[in-house]
Amino acid sequence: MVDRSDDGDTLIDEAAAAPVDDWDFSWLAGRASEQRPSWGYARAMGARLARAGIALDIETGNGAVLAGVPRLAATRTVATESWPPSLTRAAARLRPRGVTVIAADAGTSLPFTANTFDLVVSRHPVATCWPEISRVLAPGGTYFSQQVGPASVFELVEYFLGPQPARVRARRHPDRARAAAQAAGLDVVDLRSEWLRTEFHDVGAVVYFLRTVVWMVPGFTVEAYRPRLRDLHQHIRAHGPFTARATRYLIEARKPA
Incomplete structure (x- = not known):
């Protein structure tokens, strides 16, 4: 499992650079579970x-x-x-x-x-x-x-988009x-x-998930949502995995x- 004390931007950028063209969720091993x-x-x-x-x-x-x-x-x-x-x-x-x-x-x-x-x-x-x-x-x-x-997984969707x-x-x-x-x-x-039950153990897992399952948060990009992602990183550090x-x-x- 990734150390949640890692810098949030490092985790975000690492996930933003990961390839997502094969629907291969093995990248999430130890970082998310369903x-x-x-x-x-x-x-x-x-x-x-x-x-x-x-x-x-x-x-x-x-x-x-x-x-x-x-x-x-x-x-x-x-x-x-x-x-x-x-x-x-x-x-x-x-x-x-x-x-x-x-x-x-x-x-x-x-x-x-x-x-x-x-x-x-x-x-x-x-x-x-x-x-x-x-x-x-x-x-x-x-x-x-x-x-x-x-x-x-609407707990995650509504975290970024608000109540649906x-x-x-x-x-x-x-x-x-x-x-x-x-x-x-x-x-x-x-x-x-x-x-x-679905758990995201670090913010990078959230980035990878939303880049792969593109219809969850339409138009999702790291730069557009970076402030919100940083807040999520702090939430996970303080409270543990984000659960949906x-x-x-x-x-x-x-x-x-």
């Missing part, structure tokens, strides 16, 4: 993949989660990603295992024929296009996803996901959510046979 959901998404997703014939992983990121499963779908596994740096890394990681990696913005459309996949999975999608998921699922097929829930209106705090609510899935013709068979609550929900929906 409680994991009890359902164990990667394990549960891997179990479903092992039973699938043709599967699709939407917004695979750098491919690390999919690469970690013991067995892929029996006939074919496909992954999509839209961000070029992650797409390159996902292809390098997944193609040796026989996964087809395709550039696609899954928030608007999926470049596949209807009724193709008996399993579609996605971990932390930016947006879920329920009509497209319903379209590409084969009858009887399943969509299985862990998603970021409402007001996730109720409509903003209500975005990404699991009840809305249920309604959208049902409107697309899917049956929701599982839906659960959890609040998860992340929200996650698990949703499983099935296309009628």
